[in-house]
Amino acid sequence: MSALGHYLEEEGIATVAISLIRPQTEKTKPPRALWVPFELGRPFGPPSDPAFQKRVILAALQVLEREKGPVLIEDFPDDAPRGRPDPAWHPPFIPAGVAAGSDGSLAARLVAEIVLLRDAHQRWVAQHGRTTVGLSGLPISECARYVADWLRGTAPASPREGFSAPLMLRFAVDDVKAYCLEAAAAGIAKPSSRQLGDWFWNETAAGATIHALREACLSSEDERLKLIAGNFMVPAARVRGSG
Amino acid sequence: MARLTDLPPAAAKRYAELECPKFKTTPWVNGPRLAERRVAIVSSAGLVVGGEKPFRGRAANYRVIPSETRPEQLMFSHISINLDRSGFQEDWNVVFPLDRLREVAAEGVIGSVAATHYSFMGATDPVQMEGYAREVASRLKGDGVDAVLLSPV
Numbered sequence: 322m323s324a325l326g327h328y329l330e331e332e333g334i335a336t337v338a339i340s341l342i343r344p345q346t347e348k349t350k351p352p353r354a355l356w357v358p359f360e361l362g363r364p365f366g367p368p369s370d371p372a373f374q375k376r377v378i379l380a381a382l383q384v385l386e387r388e389k390g391p392v393l394i395e396d397f398p399d400d401a402p403r404g405r406p407d408p409a410w411h412p413p414f415i416p417a418g419v420a421a422g423s424d425g426s427l428a429a430r431l432v433a434e435i436v437l438l439r440d441a442h443q444r445w446v447a448q449h450g451r452t453t454v455g456l457s458g459l460p461i462s463e464c465a466r467y468v469a470d471w472l473r474g475t476a477p478a479s480p481r482e483g484f485s486a487p488l489m490l491r492f493a494v495d496d497v498k499a500y501c502l503e504a505a506a507a508g509i510a511k512p513s514s515r516q517l518g519d520w521f522w523n524e525t526a527a528g529a530t531i532h533a534l535r536e537a538c539l540s541s542e543d544e545r546l547k548l549i550a551g552n553f554m555v556p557a558a559r560v561r562g563s564g
Numbered sequence: 565m566a567r568l569t570d571l572p573p574a575a576a577k578r579y580a581e582l583e584c585p586k587f588k589t590t591p592w593v594n595g596p597r598l599a600e601r602r603v604a605i606v607s608s609a610g611l612v613v614g615g616e617k618p619f620r621g622r623a624a625n626y627r628v629i630p631s632e633t634r635p636e637q638l639m640f641s642h643i644s645i646n647l648d649r650s651g652f653q654e655d656w657n658v659v660f661p662l663d664r665l666r667e668v669a670a671e672g673v674i675g676s677v678a679a680t681h682y683s684f685m686g687a688t689d690p691v692q693m694e695g696y697a698r699e700v701a702s703r704l705k706g707d708g709v710d711a712v713l714l715s716p717v
Contacts, residue, residue: 322608325606325690327585327587330591332702334701336711336714339714341717344580348586349690362648362659363648363651365664365715366658378668382598382673385595453653456639498649517650
């Protein structure tokens with residue numbers, strides 16, 4: 322991002338970059354930046370908090386009016402309040418012990434779980450007027466079946482022209498994650514990203530399926546599949562044995 | 565939360581040691597008062613407008629996001645899984661603060677909001693993006709933009 326600022330500024334357009342990782346910004350030396358102490362993925366802070374977001378955007382825009390530079394990095398002073406867990410949040414009901422089982426039964430449980438979460442997901446869509454499910458271009462039930470078939474070892478063909486099977490697997494996995502997290506966040510409670518992640522990766526059949534699929538694909542002879550499994554399925558902090 | 569001390573140790577080490585591009589120049593453009601500026605958002609979240617294909621791998625090109633785009637049309641296709649997506653799922657302003665930008669324009673803090681915004685894939689080597697970034701600059705100037713808010717993830 323800081324590099325883009327450099328190129329745009331060279332072309333005559335003033336820029337201010339939000340900085341999420343200060344040491345990287347210090348190394349790249351953009352013309353202007355505002356470092357924010359928020360988690361990766363949230364450059365303007367907490368969702369559904371327009372007042373806080375506005376403070377961030379105003380702080381960033383005001384850096385444009387400074388006369389001292391180039392290479393000006395200012396710090397936003399406050400942490401995002403949504404980083405804390407919400408004790409009022411409860412995940413949607415799914416059968417206990419769903420994360421255990423053979424690959425075949427796990428695959429079947431994933432497909433069933435997506436059906437179980439349908440009502441919660443519909444509440445989410447009604448509440449927010451949108452869904453971020455859709456990278457694969459498949460209905461969510463087909464996404465779940467596609468991921469399940471991979472876990473069963475059938476290596477299904479890509480259902481979308483112009484997209485390889487491993488790429489479709491990546492997008493289908495992304496859609497399954499998005500569907501489950503949106504369903505889990507339906508309602509008035511405001512779970513932290515950590516609460517949602519703990520539930521998804523530790524308690525759902527979807528999370529267990531993606532863990533199992535990652536392990537299976539890492540043993541594949543298909544280098545693209547190994548690359549996708551190793552880098553684009555399970556976050557580094559959630560890989561089992563990563564501590 | 566994005567302090568290196570808050571990240572898992574392996575991730576913190578990777579980010580701290582990540583090779584970053586070094587530049588020979590230090591450009592600095594002055595402009596009119598903030599209240600007279602036309603502002604665009606340039607994101608590196610791999611955002612795509614619905615109906616377009618997601619970014620693939622570490623693509624260096626960019627996508628166009630018209631100001632008329634609605635939240636339900638914007639998809640997040642960044643390749644990294646090590647960043648939060650639940651914030652964007654709940655509220656697009658977390659990544660693409662178009663509603664906030666419109667508010668500050670309505671209040672006269674900035675002059676106006678650009679007609680078009682842009683998105684790149686942030687995991688790409690920035691050096692590969694240079695030509696595309698300069699192309700975006702040309703398009704921004706064509707829209708009368710004189711200030712850009714750069715939004716990473």
